[in-house]
Amino acid sequence: MVYDYSDLVEKTRVWAEQACASGWINTDTASQLSYFDTRTPEALLPNSTLGTCGGTRPLIVAFMGGTGVGKSSLINRLAGKAIAKAGIVRPTSREVTLFHHNSVAIQHLPEQLPLAKINISQHDDEVKKNIVWIDMPDFDSTEQSNKQLVLQWLPFIDVLIYVVSPERYRDEKAWRLLLAEGARHAWLFVFNQWDRGQLEQYEDFNRQLYKAGFVAPIIFKTACAERLQADEFTSLESTIVSLATEHIIEQLEQRGLQIRKDELKKKLQNASKFLGSGQAFQQAPELWQNQWQQTVKLLQQGFAWPIQHTAAYYAEHAADLTTNPASTNPSLWDAWAQARFDDALDEFIIDMDQMGLPVNPLKQHLSAIREKAPKILQTQTELATRLALANPGNALQRVFLKCMRLCEITLPLTAMAWVSYKVFMGYYTSNMTDNHYLGVDFAVHSSLLIAMTWLIPYFILKKSQPSLKKSALKGLNKGLINAFSMIEYEVLSLVESLVQQHKEQVKQLSGIIEQCGVTDADQSLPVESDSPLTRMLMN
Numbered sequence: 001m002v003y004d005y006s007d008l009v010e011k012t013r014v015w016a017e018q019a020c021a022s023g024w025i026n027t028d029t030a031s032q033l034s035y036f037d038t039r040t041p042e043a044l045l046p047n048s049t050l051g052t053c054g055g056t057r058p059l060i061v062a063f064m065g066g067t068g069v070g071k072s073s074l075i076n077r078l079a080g081k082a083i084a085k086a087g088i089v090r091p092t093s094r095e096v097t098l099f100h101h102n103s104v105a106i107q108h109l110p111e112q113l114p115l116a117k118i119n120i121s122q123h124d125d126e127v128k129k130n131i132v133w134i135d136m137p138d139f140d141s142t143e144q145s146n147k148q149l150v151l152q153w154l155p156f157i158d159v160l161i162y163v164v165s166p167e168r169y170r171d172e173k174a175w176r177l178l179l180a181e182g183a184r185h186a187w188l189f190v191f192n193q194w195d196r197g198q199l200e201q202y203e204d205f206n207r208q209l210y211k212a213g214f215v216a217p218i219i220f221k222t223a224c225a226e227r228l229q230a231d232e233f234t235s236l237e238s239t240i241v242s243l244a245t246e247h248i249i250e251q252l253e254q255r256g257l258q259i260r261k262d263e264l265k266k267k268l269q270n271a272s273k274f275l276g277s278g279q280a281f282q283q284a285p286e287l288w289q290n291q292w293q294q295t296v297k298l299l300q301q302g303f304a305w306p307i308q309h310t311a312a313y314y315a316e317h318a319a320d321l322t323t324n325p326a327s328t329n330p331s332l333w334d335a336w337a338q339a340r341f342d343d344a345l346d347e348f349i350i351d352m353d354q355m356g357l358p359v360n361p362l363k364q365h366l367s368a369i370r371e372k373a374p375k376i377l378q379t380q381t382e383l384a385t386r387l388a389l390a391n392p393g394n395a396l397q398r399v400f401l402k403c404m405r406l407c408e409i410t411l412p413l414t415a416m417a418w419v420s421y422k423v424f425m426g427y428y429t430s431n432m433t434d435n436h437y438l439g440v441d442f443a444v445h446s447s448l449l450i451a452m453t454w455l456i457p458y459f460i461l462k463k464s465q466p467s468l469k470k471s472a473l474k475g476l477n478k479g480l481i482n483a484f485s486m487i488e489y490e491v492l493s494l495v496e497s498l499v500q501q502h503k504e505q506v507k508q509l510s511g512i513i514e515q516c517g518v519t520d521a522d523q524s525l526p527v528e529s530d531s532p533l534t535r536m537l538m539n
Contacts, residue, residue, distance in 0.1 A: 005260055009036050011512050012264065016271075023360030024505050025274050033267060039155035040256060045106060045132075056246040058104060060156060062134040065163035066171045070192040074163060074222065075099065075135045078237060083121040083135075095119050096136060096153060101129035113152060130244040139177060154181055158252050159243060159536070161236075163190045166197035169205045175212075182213060182538035183259055186252060188239065194221040194231060213538040239532055248533060255537070265516035272509050276357035281502050283355070284495045288348050292488050295344040299337060300480070306332050307476050314385050314472035332381060332476070333374040341373055345491075361501065365494050369487070376486050381479030388475025389468060404457050411453035419446040 013034050020030035041060045063071040075097065076082050083099055095118065100106070102122040109118070134157070139150040154160075162178065164171070169191065189209065191202055202221065209217040218239065220232040310330050345366050353359045422442070 005257055005264075006038075008261065008264060008512060008515055009038075011515075012036075012268065015508055015512065019505060022501070022505075023364050024358050024502075025271055026360075029271050029274060033271060036260070036264065037155055039110065040253075041156050041158045042253060043110060044156040045104070045109075056130065056249055058100065058130050058132045059240075059244040059249055060132050060134065060158045061161060061240055062136050062153065062157045062159070063161045063163055064136045064139065064150065065192075066168045066174050067138040069163045069165040069168050071161075071163040071190075072097075072135055074161075074190065074192065074233075075133060077233065078133065079121070079123060083119075096134060096149065097121065099123065099133040099135070100131070101125070103129055104132065110156070127241055128244075131240065139173065150177075154184070157185055158249070159186045159188060159240070161188045161190055161240075163192050164205065165191075165193045166201050169201060170208070175208075179212060184256070186243075186533060186536040187214070187217070187538070188236065188536060189217055189219040190236060191219055191221050193223060195223040197221070214535070215539060216535045218532060218535050242532065248531075251533065261516045265513055268509060268513045268516070272506070272513070274358060275502065275506055275509070276355065278503060278506055280355045280357055281499050284352060284357070284499065285492055287351055288491055288495055289488070291344055291348050291351070292484075292491070295340060296484050298340055299484070302336060302340065303332055303480065306334070307473065307480070310381075311469050311473035311476055314389065314476075315468035331374070331378050332480070333377045337377075338370075338374065341487075342370060345370065348491075358502075361498055362495075365498070366491070369490050369494065372490065373487050376490070377480070377483040380483040380486065381476050384479030384482065385472050385475035388471045388478070392468060392471035404460050408454065408457035411457060412450055415446075415450045415453040419450065422446070 016025065016030040016033035019025045020027060025033075042057055044060055045057065063075050065071040079099055083097055097119045098106075099121045100123070102124055106120065134153065136153060137146040137149050139147050160181070162174075164174070168174070189205075191197060191205060194202075202219070206217065206219060209219075220236040220239075222231045222233045222236065310332060313330050349359050349362055349366070352362060426442075
């Protein structure tokens with residue numbers, strides 16, 4: 001499936017907006033992915049009537065060069081009349097000159113072009129009717145507006161004719177522009193004023209172009225003096241005319257489209273660097289667990305004294321937990337604990353950043369956990385303390401106390417039943433025999449027996465009651481463990497969620513990058529090796 005460039009741009013913009021909102025990329029990267037130059041040569045004359053064969057749009061050819069190299073003289077020679085201003089005043093060219101066939105009815109030009117600085121001239125040469133010639137201002141002018149004018153027109157050009165002179169062929173400003181714009185256009189080179197040039201200069205210029213990426217640049221030697229000498233101007237003219245075919249124009253359009261896709265792909269690949277490595281993100285949960293284990297040890301040491309104080313408070317106010325549940329209870333989580341927890345999170349964020357991973361999404365979500373941690377600890381410690389005070393002691397102690405409570409009831413009852421039995425039997429036997437009835441000794445001993453069977457379990461029960469402070473301390477320690485586990489789980493859940501989000505971000509971005517490289521093999525028009533166009537393109 002071939003993806004239209006506008007579709008890729010829209011997908012990129014949507015991805016950049018949501019990725020920036022989620023913190024995966026910064027605003028600068030998002031803005032770079034939200035603007036793309038959509039100006040193309042076919043957009044120069046969008047509403048014009050083209051009087052060309054088969055309705056093919058004209059080839060847009062522009063003369064570009066520094067001040068005084070003679071490019072205006074060249075286009076005047078091409079037109080056979082003075083259509084561009086030429087002279088010795090610097091800078092000579094302050095406006096753009098359009099020279100086209102009279103069958104090309106220009107109705108509207110792109111709004112972003114400064115229309116006030118456009119000079120239009122027409123011709124009736126049928127050989128050149130499928131070409132729009134443009135004379136560009138001197139881009140190396142001291143007037144900044146000239147350079148801006150050149151940059152505004154460059155995206156609308158198919159073929160750039162780069163004109164130099166023996167004195168200006170190593171111009172630094174021109175060379176920087178050539179390197180910046182080289183891949184976007186097809187290039188022809190003109191070594192003008194050759195009547196004043198030397199072969200060494202031509203060879204040096206050729207070597208410079210080779211270093212720039214032109215394997216076999218096409219360079220024409222021309223001499224635009226009043227007394228014209230034999231030069232290669234005719235070859236220049238015929239080469240340009242040979243390029244003004246539907247096939248060549250389609251090749252240039254396809255190449256321009258692929259270049260824009262490649263530029264988009266490069267921007268997306270640069271943006272992918274901000275997402276970091278998925279393998280590194282997989283290490284984040286383990287990284288947090290190690291960091292949290294160290295923090296828990298530190299917190300447990302710091303809670304040693306506060307937990308004793310809090311346990312004593314709960315032991316003294318145990319009744320308030322049931323009679324007044326809404327009463328305010330002391331909290332172990334103080335400013336010191338919050339600072340240690342913040343330090344742990346900050347250290348985790350720093351470690352993530354050092355691994356080259358985006359930390360803004362992590363910061364955004366961790367802010368809620370920073371506020372949630374004190375509530376988790378307070379809730380868990382209070383709940384565990386309530387349970388501990390409701391069931392004090394260990395299981396063995398609770399079984400023993402139940403037995404003592406049972407003995408406290410059953411032993412006195414058993415003793416009273418035995419005494420009653422003895423009284424009854426003594427009274428019965430005394431009537432049957434001459435034995436005396438039970439005396440005072442029996443009454444005293446019986447009372448002592450009943451008292452002992454009640455007092456002994458009672459005192460044992462009193463002395464065996466578990467300490468409320470120890471029970472509260474046990475509950476607080478258990479609550480701390482539960483709270484630490486819950487806090488660790490909260491952060492781990494967040495990190496694992498971010499790992500999945502990171503995978504989704506990488507998947508979406510990789511999908512767009514992959515689509516940038518998809519081309520239609522059936523409709524592609526490769527440049528023939530024997531075509532002049534192969535020598536006009538920068539590798």
